Each structure stands twice: as structure tokens, then as C-alpha cells.
Amino acid sequence: MSEVEGSQDSLRISRVFPATRQRTFRAWTDPNELKKWWRVGREFVLTVAEIDLRVGGGFRIGVESPSGSIHMVRGRFLEVVPPERLVYTWIAEDPNLKQMETLVTVEFLERGDATEISLLHEKLKDGRLRESTRFGWASVIDGLATLLRSDS
Template sequence: MTRDGGLRLHLQRVLRAPRPVVFRLVTEPQELAKWWGPEGFTIPSVDSDVRPGGAYRIAMQPPEGASFHLVGEFLEVVPPERLSYTFRWEDPDPEDRETVVTLSLRDIGDTSVELVLDQGDFATERRRVLHDEGWTQGLDKLAALISSI
């Protein structure tokens, strides 16, 4: 995994699954709910219309406290290689602003894929770090899910 400086986030992860499987895991609501979010969080619901211009809404439940929602719009959907969407909290922190997430998937051999995640631009370094931690833990959960199937 690598991280860029500045107010952008750049993560890379090698996953041991074919690209179509990984694309399905990052786009289908029932699969997304299995791994999304930091450790300890659950995902009570995912509503998603995966097409350019389609919207999504993800309910996130922390271990303690009230649930909150993440919403956005799909900008680019190119199965099984690329997904780009806006990302914002329904009730944002004053330091938040809408960002754009791009997931790129590249085959590595017959059974592995490199997932590259780019997100930005963040309003503050504190919010970039928060997303770095959340994505890192979520991608760890995604890798564990892949190992179990």
C-alpha cells in the first residue's frame, strides 16, 4: 500500500481474486455491506444504482453512537476495470467537502488484481488521514472476505 502526500489519498492493494469478482464485491450492495467501513462498523443498508448518473446511499453504524449516511453519484462505471463516484457525508463535519473516489482494477496474472484507490481533494489533512484509516481497514476486510470465498 502506498500513500501520496498533499490533500489526496492514494492506496494500492493486491487482491487474490479475478478482476470481475473484485468489481462485483465493490459494486453489489449485498457484497459491499460485508466489508465496507472501518473495523467494528456495520452497514445496515446500501442503496445503489451503479451507472453513470446513478446515486448511492450507505448507512454506516459505528460500534457506539448513532448511524450516519454516506451519499454520492456514480461518475464513471467501466466493468470490470474502473469505478468513479462522488463521496460526501449527509451530515458533514465542518471540515468535510465532497470528494471524488476512483477505483481502478488491473489484472496481475490469472488470479490476482491490483486495486488502486484515489480520493480527493480533502479540505484538511485531518480528514484525509481519517479516510486513509477507514479505507485501509475496509480494504483489509475486503481482502479477508476474498480469502474466505
């Protein structure tokens, strides 16, 4: 089960996964792995996954809706410490939401044979953006849990 906390402009999600920190980090950062589990709801499937995993490197993620439209997110890595921590910018390219740069910090914490992901998404100033982000991360984290459970 995920623990979800939020403030007026941030969202924090923590969850423990039945996998090593290295495995969990690889699932989060390898485009081929990402395509196995990154989902938003049951109907939006990841079709674009491009990651240049280095400080200053960029990423693009695109999920396809049942109608065929693609919803893109892009950003730049500000900190990359395998397999411990990632910090990156996040810009949702959604015509229905005000486009703004936000900040994501993901920590991969050893918990015995398991890994806790602590994700902090900040600078979510717009209420609609914050709510859609909360729903999106909850779905994404559930998808990662499904993949890592199937590994064990």
C-alpha cells in the first residue's frame, strides 16, 4: 500500500517494493523496463520512453489514450545517483493544464531485501495539475509494484 501525503504545492508518495534497490532503480530508469509497467489508469499505455540518464540529460514519456491521443511529459535530470536518488524537472505537455515546470525527487531506500521509493513532486501550484498528478503517480506506482511482484 502506498502512503500519500500532500501540501498545498507538493505531493509525497512512499511505497515498499519486493526487490533490490538496483532492480527497482533499473525498472525506473531503463526505457525498455518502463514500457512494461508505466500506466496511468487501466487505459493509458506508455508508448514513448526516452531517457538520457545523466545530469543535464533529458527524458520524454508519452502515454497513449484509448482514443489514440498521446499525452507527453518531459524534463531534465538535475541529479543522478544510481541506485539511490534522482532529481528531475517535469513538464506535462497537456493542453488542458497550464504548462509549468515542476520538480520530482525519487529516493530508493534499502529496506532489507526490499526497496522503499520515496517520491516528492514539488511546485504543483495549480490545483487541477496537483489532482491529476496525484492520480497519475498512484497508477504508476501500482504498475511498478505489479512488475516487481512478478519478478519475485
